[in-house]
Amino acid sequence: MKRIAAFYALVLLCFPAAGIFAQQGADSSSTPKDVVYKWKDQWGVGLKFGINGIGLDAIKGITNHIDLRLGYSFLSIPYTTVQTLEGYNLQADATVTMGGANLLADYYPFKNIFHLTGGVLFNQTLVEVDVQSLSAFPFGDISIPTQDVGTITGSLGPGIRLSPYLALGIGRTLSKNHRVSFNFELGAMYQGKPKIELSGDGVIGPMASVNNTTLINDAIAPYPFFPMLNFLIAYKIK
Secondary structure: OHHHHHHHHHHHHOOOOOOOOOOOOHHHHHOOOOOEOOOOOOEEEEEEEEOOEEEEEEEEEOEOOEEEEEEEEEEEEEEEEEEEEOOEEEEEEEEEEEEEEEEEEEEOOOOOOEEEEEEEEEOOOEEEEEEEEOOOEEEOOEEEOHHHHOEEEEEEEOOOOEEEEEEEEEEOOOOOOOOEEEEEEEEEEEOOOOEEEEEEOOOOHHHHOHHHHHHHHHHHOOOOEEEEEEEEEEEEOO
């Protein structure tokens, strides 16, 4: 879990922060109050980068205060590590998968670039790990052959797949007066109690017992919220 947290921290450092607000000033002052846009007007497409991966959003301006977004993001990172514990070698092969579909509404309560974002995400977060032995396992005065040591397989995912999402944002998801707009938002999704599942075989198989699985699930249960950070570059088509 520490390596996964470090990965998320690295992702955060990769986002460009400069020039995020360059487009707006004219948007807020020149837009009339309570304007409802026609179906054919205020359409755009956005390219987004965030903890949930890289993706695309279709954007529709509903009024001068509300934009809707429908999109999808995806990120998959494989990771392999070898650990030596008292002369015993273990290899862990992990895959961290993030992403999912989103349906979001951006609400601009004032004549500026600050907004609230809310909606739902179809949460495809999944961490899968396979642990296997690379050497014989010392057990008392005997040594268990590598092929008999066994494997441990684990998966970690959200408690609920349809996750409510709430965020605060700066920028425009769809500019009213310019073709290109920028948006940055920081929020969280509610994923319920995270759930881990374990299975195993061989000598180390009992480590994946129901009792151990329950202990781990109880330890991670107090963390139902998952932080989210996104950066969006949008282009207004019409």
